[in-house]
Amino acid sequence: MRAAMTRIRFKGAAVAAASVAMAVMLTACGGDGGSGTEQKQPKASASEKQQTPDAVESSDSSSEVLASVKGPGDIELVVNSAQRNAGGFITVKGSVTNGSKQQFGAQGWQGDEQEMVGNGASVAGASLVDQAGKKRYLTLRDTDGRCLCTKFTTGIAPGATAPFFVQFPAPPADTTEVDFQIPTMPTATIKISG
Secondary structure, three states: OHHHHHHHHHHHHHHHHHHHHHHHHHHHOOOOOOOOOOOOOOOOOOOHHHHHHHHHHHHHHHHHOOOOOOOOOEEEEEEEEEEEEEOEEEEEEEOOOOOOOEEEEEOOOOOOOOOOOOOEEEOOOOEEEOOOEEEEOOOOOOOOEEEOEEEEEOOOOOOOEEEEEEEEEOOOOOOOEEEEOOOOOOOOEEEEEE
């Protein structure tokens, strides 16, 4: 009986030690060194994707305007950057201003693809068109079919401006200019950097 109790205590101590070691390892691997930036990858998991849109949006401090277009209902879309990333994708960032007197819910902007799960009021319907290469690039999706783009969960209030981002597969390296298209809005020709 005493030997059995000793084995149980030993196993309990081993499990406790393993748990502490695992917690230390997870804590050591969990930070980003305090840099405050996150690298967005095209195939993020749903939980990673929930965290990255804010990081992508807040990191855009550019005041450069690559294109500005106005659509129905006094909606203005400004594109500030189209950055080629090392992972083989492009991130387009900018802002949407609701110049109307009604809440803007991005009707039609979510696109009409079958993978509409969780894309609600978003810019999931955006695309890039490479006129020279004669190819259209659609918004990237995560493994759950959600767009790698901004979702306007509560819409945009009258008179308000909201940042947006959307990611696409990158066209060939020699393509430096593309057309940014989003349903209901005029086409905006933008230059790719990076």
